[in-house]
Amino acid sequence: MKWTNLLTIPVIAMSLFSMNSTALPDDREQPIHITADTASINDKTGITTYKGSVVITQGSILIEADHVDMYRGDEGVEKLIALGKPAHFRQQPEVDSAFSDAWGLHILYMIDDEKLTLTKQAKVIQEQDTFTGEKIIYDLAKSIVDAYGTTDNSADAKKGRVNMVIQPKSKNKE
Numbered sequence: 001m002k003w004t005n006l007l008t009i010p011v012i013a014m015s016l017f018s019m020n021s022t023a024l025p026d027d028r029e030q031p032i033h034i035t036a037d038t039a040s041i042n043d044k045t046g047i048t049t050y051k052g053s054v055v056i057t058q059g060s061i062l063i064e065a066d067h068v069d070m071y072r073g074d075e076g077v078e079k080l081i082a083l084g085k086p087a088h089f090r091q092q093p094e095v096d097s098a099f100s101d102a103w104g105l106h107i108l109y110m111i112d113d114e115k116l117t118l119t120k121q122a123k124v125i126q127e128q129d130t131f132t133g134e135k136i137i138y139d140l141a142k143s144i145v146d147a148y149g150t151t152d153n154s155a156d157a158k159k160g161r162v163n164m165v166i167q168p169k170s171k172n173k174e
Helices: 003-017 155-159
Strands: 033-035 038-042 047-058 061-073 076-091 100-110 115-126 129-139 144-148 163-165
Touching: 061 100, 076 115, 100 129, 115 144
Parallel strands: none
Antiparallel strands: 033 047, 038 047, 047 061, 061 076, 076 100, 100 115, 115 129, 129 144, 129 163
16 A cells, blocks of 8 residues: 555544534634734734744634744734744634644644644644644644655654544443
């Protein structure tokens, strides 16, 4: 069986077992709060760079990183690039539901598309299920997690497989 075919099986399984991950309805209507050690704002490019223990909150959304570049357009914030050891993203999908958490050394958050691209030591936890890989694309709106392992043959690639832990659904006892 080809390596690419082996990667397809976990991706399909993750799509079938993923949880509902749409954001709380009012998250995007909330103000954005940011703390950092330093901030550099460039009004001409629309890019603001935050460095040093960066914490960003908006409604139930939390982003923690060492370095964040925020890209603003005419309609507001369009994307965030967060770097950390690892950087962390957290969001509550629905009222009274558990938070979904995502980590990666590099996180690209496309705001309008509601997509996270996590690379290098990528990990997503939804409820009790865990997904890890070299790269994870997490569609928050559609609740789809696509995970990819490394394809190189270096000694560092031994951890390059996609790993999942899917917990059984609990049955209600009568």
